[in-house]
Amino acid sequence: PEDYDSWASEGNDQWNFQKLIPFFNKVESDPDFRDDFHGSDGPIVMHRFKPDTWLPAQTAFYTACLDSGYEDCPDHNNPDSTGVGPTPLNNPGGIRISTAMGYLDQSRHRLNLTIRPECLVHRILFDGNRATGVELESGGETFVVEADEIILSAGAIGSPQILMLSGVGPASHLDSIGIPVVKDAPGVGQNLRDHPAVWITWRTKEGFPLDGLAPRMQLTLRYTAENSDLRNDMKISMQSFATEPVNQGGGRMEPLGIRMTSGIYLAAGAGELRLESADPAVQPILDYNYLKEESDVRRLRESVRICVELGEHESFKDIIQERIAPTDAELESDDALDEWIQRVVTTSQHISCTCKMGPSSDPMAVVDQYGKVHGLEGLRVVDASIMPDCIRANTNVTTLMIGERVSDFIQNGN
Known part of the structure; x- marks a missing residue:
């Protein structure tokens, strides 16, 4: 809740948590909980693994967390939640309910809707502003689609890219690329946020079952870093099946052991x-600019030691054979551990905030709180890029909520 109230305090008064609850609920159908904070008839079906389905590494993780003093958390989607418990997922039966399945499939019959795949946007066209x-x-053909209003929803990478290709962005950068400036918007592409993460990996004992087709992530620990004033700013997830990093030659189904993923869920640093x-x-x-802030390094270092x-x-005594990463030598000192963290830190694939919303008085705000691009007409951005800051959770549901929220604005003439 604090994340959205912070958005509202920055001049986006339609985005405080209380006003957003109905739109979160509109997104989901959660069979496990029935209260003011959970939807029951939305297109995205929620799922949590029950304790009798937890794999051995997950059960061991849960026990270790409780014995370490962390609270039991049956519902991470409750606004007051903290501690260790089942991860809310949108994959009942092992099938992820994507927006294509949850939203588009329900709408394909509409006569006023055309879905055109395999299209590459070159640019948005303007007549003046x-x-x-x-x-x-x-298909090798270039054509133009005209509309009274263009809604850009290409994601936190695609949306700022398309805006800049269209001449909307930092004027000096556009000039350097040779793109005519339509609107000098210095915030486009700036404020890139993510959840920086590292992997702590163990080799398992001989004979311990590692099934690449079994659920890999069932439980999550959310907690507040020491001396942090940001509640639940850290997250650790237990992975029951680990491989060598795919980008380093590892195969997705070649078992190595188990791992914990540790992430900063409200980083101080931002990229561009x-x-x-x-x-x-x-x-x-993409310049993520990870771990340039000391508070981010400190929190992630602490989290690795917790893992x-x-x-x-x-x-874990009947599961783990040895720790692979970080090594004992990399844990000997803070400097050694920091060097390891800087070397292996990676994305949680939660990129956001590159077209942040805010009032026109904020020179770095790209859109207003209704998604309308400042200084231009007939153009909105509606996706994770308009978040003013990242949120202390996976960005998927928040991005769907943004779509529902702006849809409501449009339907009501805003």
């Missing part, structure tokens, strides 16, 4: 997104 259409490429080229097919440059201690709990 009004957006009039979008230039697209599909820049264009590499005016060619829409060229991926933009190591949990792994040494007696509940």
Whole structure:
């Protein structure tokens, strides 16, 4: 709740937690809980693994957390929750209920809806300061789609990229790429937020079952870092099946052992997104700027040591053979551990905030609280990029809520 109340305090008064509860509830159908904080008939079906389905590593993790003083948390989606408990997932029966399944499948029959796959957006077209259409490429053909209002929902990477390709972004950067400036918007691509994470990995004992098709993540620990004034700013998830990193040659189904994923869920640092080229097919440059703030380094260092201690709990004695990473040498000092963290830190794939919303008095705000791009007409952005700051949770449900919230604005003439 504090995350959304913080958004509201920055000039987005329609986004405080109390006003957002109905839109969170509209998204989900949660069969496990019936109260003011859970939906019952939304398109995204929630699921939690029950204790009798927990794999051995998950049960050991749960026991270790409780014995370490963390609270039992049966519902991480309750606003007052903290501690260890089942991870809320949107994959009942092992099938993820994506927005394509939950939303588009219900709407394909509409005569006023056309779904066109395999399209690459080149740019948004403008007449003065009004957006009039979008230039697209599909099947080797380039064409234009015109509309009274353009709603950009390409994600926290795609949306700022498309805006800048269209001439909306930091003027000096656009000039350097050779893109004519339509609107100098210095906040486009800035304020890139994520949940920086590291993996603590153990080799399991010979004969311990590792099934790549079994559920890999069933339980999560949420807690507050020492001396932090940000409640639940840290998260540790137990992974029942670990491989070598795929980007380092590991196979997705080649077992190595088990691991815990430790992440900062409200980092102090922010990065930026820049264009590499005016060619829409060229991926933009992502500078995550992880761990440049001392508070982020300190919190992640503490979390790694917590994971190591949990792994040494007696509940893991029949599971773990040895710790692979970090090594004992990398744990000997804070400096050694910090070097390891800096080397292995990676994304939680929760990129957000690159077109932040805020009042026009904020020079870095790209859109107002209704998703409308400042200084332009007929153009909105509606996705994770408009978050002013990242949230202390997975960004998936919040992004769906943003869609529901702005849909309500549009339906009510805002």
